[in-house]
Amino acid sequence: MYMPFKSLGLSISLLKPLKDQQFIKPTPIQETAIPAILANRDILGIAQTGSGKTAAYVLPLLTRLQRNAGEKNRYANVLVLVPTRELAEQVKTVFQTFSNPLAETIKTLAVYGGVSINPQMMAMQGINVLVATPGRLLELVAANAVHLSNIETLVLDEADKMLNLGFKDEVSKILSLLPAKRQNLLFSATLNKDVEQIHQILLQQPVVFQIDEEETTFELINQVAYIVSDSKKGPFLRKLINHHNMKQVLIFASSVHQADAIVNKLIKNNFDAKSIHSKKSQGFRKDTLHLFKIGKLRILVATDLMARGIDINDLPFVINYELPRAPKDYVHRIGRTGRAGSTGDAISLVSQEELHHFEVIQKKMGKKVNLIDSETTVWPTI
Incomplete structure (x- = not known):
């Protein structure tokens, strides 16, 4: 039995946009986090992607900001x-x-590196919420363009990823610049030693919760894998897209070079496809992602790092063209589908050389995936 959003203490005026965005019922993380944040408690939330974590802190923070909107x-x-x-x-x-x-x-x-700092400095006046990567935030502080003296709530989102990418010193410096009295919300997919260390320093009597990985990540995802030789993955991919009449599909590649190669082959075969990766400009990535989200781009090919910003509630298909090296990256990839109550399909193309690694991934995931020999797959006439 779940609590409806209106029972969680949110502003009444947020109920209509919730309904418009087809948020029917709160996810487990939202049921736990929203009342605690509204009560001004610190939070330590351990949850995988697809758990509804972003809305879990956005909604109560907007409720509080509404109350102070006149100030x-x-x-x-x-x-x-x-x-x-x-x-x-x-x-x-x-x-x-x-x-x-x-x-x-x-x-x-939102402020981040890789783009000109001047427009971000000019846009700073009168903002209520600042979303930032650590390095760019410190650059803005050094330029006297941003002041952190009024921060009432700090959110560390994907804390484990932030620390893994080497932002530990920057985060520590930012913490030293913030008011001592504030609310702290820490969200992470894992509780590693670095996250645990920040938790001990940062949080005061926090509400701690961990959302079961399988519940949030696998419940609504239909997983299947095909044994396909590397040389036949391209033609097989195109058959898959046609066979399932995929109108919106996210494909994961293992490298920048592979992502571009997949897109080039798809375009040559009259498929609407683009890639996003670290070699593309920020403007191109932003525009391409927008087109994909609104359904005006059929196929998006991405590397693992770029997938962090792909958050679509009802993305129907994810395809692993190759397996990632780390099992946790596999979980993150397939977690792009089966979100916010919508079902989805995750399809992996596995070569003979990848079979052992796929066994390791399934063991770590705690879930067996149906494995089909592509040579015996019968395709209907399309």
């Missing part, structure tokens, strides 16, 4: 630290999606 603040009240520019844009979009229909003006800004 004139020169500087941001909420700071969200994230590891990548893609996630920064994703979090900003969630804040704006729910705040734009509200009567009160709540301004959110």
